[in-house]
Amino acid sequence: MTALLIRDLRLAFRAGGGFGLGLAFFLLVAVLVPLGVGPEGATLARIAPGILWVGALLACLLSLDRIFALDFEDGSLDLLATSPIPLEGVVAIKALAHWLVTGLPLTLAAPVLGVLLNLPGPGYLWLVASLAVGTPALSVIGAFGAALTVGIKRGGLLLSLLVLPLYVPTLIFGAEVVKRGATGAGVSVPLLLLAGITAGAVALLPFAAAAAIRVNLR
Amino acid sequence: MSLWEYANPKKFMQVSARVLPVVIGLAGVSLTVGLIWGFFLTPDDFRQGSTVKIIFIHVPTAMMAINAWVMMLVASLIWLVRRHHVSALAARAAAPVGLTFTAIALVTGAFWGQPMWGTWWAWDPRLTAFLILALFYLGYMALWQAVDDPDTAADLTAVLCMVGSVFAVLSRYAVKFWNQGLHQDSTILKVGEADPIAPAYYVPLVVCIIGFVLLFVALVLLRTRTEIRARRLSALLARERLA
Amino acid sequence: MELVVNTLAVARGGLTVLEGVSFVLAPGAALILRGPNGVGKTTLLRTLAGLQPAVAGTVSVPPESLTYAAHADGLKAVLTVEENLQFWAAIHGVGGVTEAMAQMNLTDLRARRAANLSAGQKRRLGLARLLVTGRPVWVLDEPTVSLDVASVALFAGVVRAHLAGGGMALIATHIDLGLAEAAVLDLGPYKAKAPVAPGGFDEAFT
Numbered sequence: 001m002t003a004l005l006i007r008d009l010r011l012a013f014r015a016g017g018g019f020g021l022g023l024a025f026f027l028l029v030a031v032l033v034p035l036g037v038g039p040e041g042a043t044l045a046r047i048a049p050g051i052l053w054v055g056a057l058l059a060c061l062l063s064l065d066r067i068f069a070l071d072f073e074d075g076s077l078d079l080l081a082t083s084p085i086p087l088e089g090v091v092a093i094k095a096l097a098h099w100l101v102t103g104l105p106l107t108l109a110a111p112v113l114g115v116l117l118n119l120p121g122p123g124y125l126w127l128v129a130s131l132a133v134g135t136p137a138l139s140v141i142g143a144f145g146a147a148l149t150v151g152i153k154r155g156g157l158l159l160s161l162l163v164l165p166l167y168v169p170t171l172i173f174g175a176e177v178v179k180r181g182a183t184g185a186g187v188s189v190p191l192l193l194l195a196g197i198t199a200g201a202v203a204l205l206p207f208a209a210a211a212a213i214r215v216n217l218r
Numbered sequence: 219m220s221l222w223e224y225a226n227p228k229k230f231m232q233v234s235a236r237v238l239p240v241v242i243g244l245a246g247v248s249l250t251v252g253l254i255w256g257f258f259l260t261p262d263d264f265r266q267g268s269t270v271k272i273i274f275i276h277v278p279t280a281m282m283a284i285n286a287w288v289m290m291l292v293a294s295l296i297w298l299v300r301r302h303h304v305s306a307l308a309a310r311a312a313a314p315v316g317l318t319f320t321a322i323a324l325v326t327g328a329f330w331g332q333p334m335w336g337t338w339w340a341w342d343p344r345l346t347a348f349l350i351l352a353l354f355y356l357g358y359m360a361l362w363q364a365v366d367d368p369d370t371a372a373d374l375t376a377v378l379c380m381v382g383s384v385f386a387v388l389s390r391y392a393v394k395f396w397n398q399g400l401h402q403d404s405t406i407l408k409v410g411e412a413d414p415i416a417p418a419y420y421v422p423l424v425v426c427i428i429g430f431v432l433l434f435v436a437l438v439l440l441r442t443r444t445e446i447r448a449r450r451l452s453a454l455l456a457r458e459r460l461a
Numbered sequence: 462m463e464l465v466v467n468t469l470a471v472a473r474g475g476l477t478v479l480e481g482v483s484f485v486l487a488p489g490a491a492l493i494l495r496g497p498n499g500v501g502k503t504t505l506l507r508t509l510a511g512l513q514p515a516v517a518g519t520v521s522v523p524p525e526s527l528t529y530a531a532h533a534d535g536l537k538a539v540l541t542v543e544e545n546l547q548f549w550a551a552i553h554g555v556g557g558v559t560e561a562m563a564q565m566n567l568t569d570l571r572a573r574r575a576a577n578l579s580a581g582q583k584r585r586l587g588l589a590r591l592l593v594t595g596r597p598v599w600v601l602d603e604p605t606v607s608l609d610v611a612s613v614a615l616f617a618g619v620v621r622a623h624l625a626g627g628g629m630a631l632i633a634t635h636i637d638l639g640l641a642e643a644a645v646l647d648l649g650p651y652k653a654k655a656p657v658a659p660g661g662f663d664e665a666f667t
Contacts, residue, residue, distance in 0.1 A: 003551030007537070007544075014539040075533025079590075082510050082529055083552045144381065148374050152364050161360050162378065165353040166385045169392040176396065190395070197388065208381050215373040218513040369475055456476055 001085060001093055008097035011070075022059040022102045023109055029055035030113035041118045048117035049127070049178030055113070056106045056131060057138060057167055063102055064142040065159050067094050068150040068213065077150070081217055087210035095136075095143040095206070103135030119182060126181025130194060134174040137198040140205045141166045147209035151216040169197055225302035227446050234439050241439065245432035252425035260418050272330045274423060278430035280323035283351060286316030286434060290358070291383050294376035304442065306372035307449070309379065310362055311441030315434060317355035324348055343393040350389045354382050368449060462522060463487045464598055464629055469518035470653070471501060471508045477516050477653040479505055484646055488597075491620065491630040491640055496648035502633040503531070505648070506600050509631070528594040531602040534587030538576035542567055542586055545575055550593035561592035564619050566612075580607040588616055591623075599623065599630040605638065614639060 033051050034044055071077040080090050110131055111124050119127065145163035149155035173194040180187045256274035263270040293309035296302060327345060328338045339345065361378055365371035463485060470480035478501035486492050494502055508515050511524025536545050546558045562568045565585045575583060584607050591599050599620070605613050617639045620630050632638065 003548055007540070007548045010544075011537055011539060071535075073533070074535055074537070075531060076535040076537070078507075078510075078512060078529065078531065078533070079535040079549070080552070081512060082524060082527070084525065084554065085552060148361065148378060149364070151370070155364065158360055158364050161353075162357045165350055165357055165389070166382070168350055169385065169388040172389075172392040172396045193392075193395070205381070208377050212374055212377050215370055215377075218370065367474055456474070 001089055004080075004085065004090065004093045005097055008094060009100060012097065012101040022062055023105050025062055026055050026059040026106055026109060026113065029058065030116045034117065044118040045120050045182070048114060048119040049123065049182055050175045051117060052110055052113060052119070052127060053130075053134075053171055053175040053178065056103075056110065056135065057171055059106055060102050060135065060138045060142060061160055061163065063098065064146050064163065065149070065156045067098055067143050067146040069146070069155075072150045072216075077213065078217060081213065087213055088206045091143055091147065091206040091209040091213070092140075092202075095140045095202075098143065099136050099139040103131070103139050107131040107135060119178075122184050123178055123182030126187055126191075127178045130174045130177035130181075130191065133191065133198055134170050134194050137170045137194075137201045138167065140198075140201045141170070144205045144209040144212070147212040147216070150213060170194065173197065222300065222302065225296075225300070225304050227304055227450075230304045231443065231446060234443055238436065238439050238443070241432055241436040245429055245436050248425055248432060249429035252422050252427075252429045255422040256419075256426055260422060266334065269330060269333050270419070272326050273419065274426045276323060276326040276330060277423060278427045279319040279326065280348070281427060282430050282434050283316055283320040283323050283348065285431075286312050286319060287351065287354070287379075287383070287386070289438075290316065291379055294379040297372055298376050298380075303372070303449070304446065306376065307445040308438060308442045309375070310372075311445055312434075312438050313355055313359045313362070315437045315441070317352060317359065319430075319434070320348055320352045320355060324352070341397060343390075343397055346393045346397070347390045350393070351386060354386055358382065368452075462526070462597070464631075465519075465521035466509070467519045467521075469505070469508070469520065470516040471504045471513075472516045473501060473504045479648060479651045480517070480653045482518070482648070482651045486598075486629050486631065488627045488629060489624050491624055491632065491643035493638070493640070493643050493645045494631065494633040494648055495635070495645060500648050500652060502648060503602055506531070506602050506631070506633060510600050522598065526596055527598040527600050528591055528596040529600045529602075530587060530591055530604060532606065534583055535590070536575045536583060536586060539574060541572050541574050542578070543571040545586060546589060546593055549590045553594045553596070555593060555595035557593055557595075561589045564592060564622070565589040566615055581609055581612055584608055585612060585616075588619070592619070597628050599628065599632075601630065601632045601634075603634055604632060605634060605636055 029051065033047075033055075037043060037047065068077060071080065081087055107128055110127050114124055114127055142163055145159050145166070148162060149159045152158060173190045176190040177187045177194060180190065253274055257271050260271065262268050290309040290312050293305045293312070297306040297309065324345070327348075331340065331345075332338050358375055358378060361375050362371050365374060465485050467483050468480075469482040470477050471482075472478060482505065484492060494505070496502055504513070506529065507513050509520060509524075510527050510529035512529070535549075537548075540548070542562065543558065546561055550556060550558050550561075559568075562571055565588060567582070567585060567589055570578065570582060570586075575586065578586065584604075588604060591601075604616065608616065613636070620632075620638070620640060624630060630643075632640075632643070
């Protein structure tokens with residue numbers, strides 16, 4: 001298991017690609033939105049929580065199709081499926097690797113982009129907290145979508161269509177945490193609901209994803 | 219004889235050929251009666267005027283939009299557990315019907331909302347939930363389209379339907395949390411409580427609901443028969459290719 | 462432990478392609494599968510490896526004793542030869558990376574990235590992976606593609622050593638591996654008679 005995690009991280013760093021791209025995309029969103037909306041600080045402060053969460057979500061979406069597609073193409077997925085590691089474990093590790101190279105950097109970069117979007121002071125802590133709690137769900141749900149579309153050529157667009165509706169609850173609760181945090185309201189309810197979604201997704205979706213991969217390898 | 223015998227394509231084709239005309243006839247009669255009764259023989263509402271009559275299309279299609287997904291979920295589970303091909307094809311056949319009902323419910327809702335709330339669209343939790351439901355239908359149908367092998371497609375869409383159901387329910391509660399909304403609560407189950415729907419509307423509404431349920435059953439049967447014929451055709455072509 | 466395959470039927474794309482396939486493989490024995498293109502060799506091997514379900518019949522050993530090598534080697538271009546092998550060794554919980562590289566004549570290439578290997582060298586690396594799985598039954602689909610004569614002989618030697626240690630090998634190939642002791646099974650006679658669509662769709666209208 002550790003070997004798989006190390007390999008996936010090594011591949012992500014050596015091949016470049018996904019790792020930097022997600023962050024760059026996130027930055028672009030944070031730059032483009034004020035250009036479109038206008039520079040008024042009050043407007044930006046009001047929409048910052050939503051923009052930051054939507055931006056993180058889309059940045060996460062960019063690299064989803066690489067989770068399984070590369071291993072499928074070069075035959076590694078066949079070999080992993082016949083290896084002693086249960087496929088559910090493979091899915092969980094690959095989702096973890098995806099989170100480490102996208103979700104975690106996005107979480108750490110988000111406060112900087114919060115400055116660009118004039119996020120109110122109390123919001124920063126909750127921005128980082130909500131992303132830290134919520135982005136693992138984005139990776140696991142995304143891994144499930146990637147498992148469904150692994151055998152489909154040019155499945156990227158389909159993957160987005162399948163995954164985005166599944167992201168709705170995470171997005172709503174995540175952005176709600178930041179919105180309430182920024183205005184000083186209580187955040188514990190949405191934060192707990194967000195944590196609940198993450199915990200449920202991490203616990204159950206690897207099984208669904210592994211089932212989908214088995215079907216696709218047939 | 220077990221109930222599952224009807225899951226055999228041949229048996230299903232025989233039985234559905236006889237059942238389908240009856241269902242179509244009943245759907246036609248109940249929709250004609252219900253809609254004429256509802257549109258022309260009920261009084262105008264004292265506040266809403268004649269716009270209230272959109273209820274006779276809006277409520278049944280909204281109910282069927284959700285019920286179609288539930289039916290797809292049940293059919294998907296039957297496919298995963300018992301591997302009856304007709305079940306998978308019925309789930310596939312129901313999706314476009316469900317999406318159409320969802321779209322009708324959204325459009326009639328917009329027509330209703332314009333005079334009542336003064337806006338075509340509001341990010342009300344019920345409306346938003348239906349929009350998200352439409353996205354789930356779209357994704358489900360797109361996955362069916364994208365996978366070539368029919369059994370693989372049936373398996374993948376069944377898994378998506380199960381996971382999607384959980385997330386659809388989660389989304390419903392998430393949007394409720396997100397915005398309290400303008401839309402009234404469902405009135406149809408409130409008979410006997412305070413502020414029920416008036417009996418003058420209730421009876422034709424029930425007739426309309428029965429009509430739309432029958433219409434849904436008829437469309438799904440028809441589409442499932444078409445899917446079975448398409449599968450039969452591809453089986454014949456495959457056999458020819460190999461021979 | 463011997464591998465007993467009994468009246469196995471396998472399907473590709475929902476249509477049965479081979480049926481009634483039966484053979485026995487004793488420890489230390491190899492079996493060469495032959496048959497024209499499209500007869501279902503790959504489908505049979507993938508079914509034995511547990512990647513797809515059999516339509517009918519039984520296989521006496523669980524897929525956990527088999528390891529599968531096919532056209533795609535499962536190599537990562539940005540990892541070195543040694544790293545690729547170390548990964549698969551770690552996944553299977555066995556060692557022997559150094560010996561495997563020595564046996565497949567890869568020791569000099571150990572620090573080179575797989576992206577910079579020739580097709581034949583990649584193939585040798587893919588086959589070296591078999592040695593770090595620790596599994597007794599090798600299921601090989603056209604293992605000698607893009608190997609030169611010397612490498613084929615080298616690989617035949619590796620297979621022979623594996624058999625001598627009590628291993629087994631099931632090889633689908635068109636060329637002569639030089640494994641004179643291996644039995645040959647022609648899959649032609651097992652071709653499914655009339656392909657029948659599953660789920661009773663063939664009979665839906667009769």
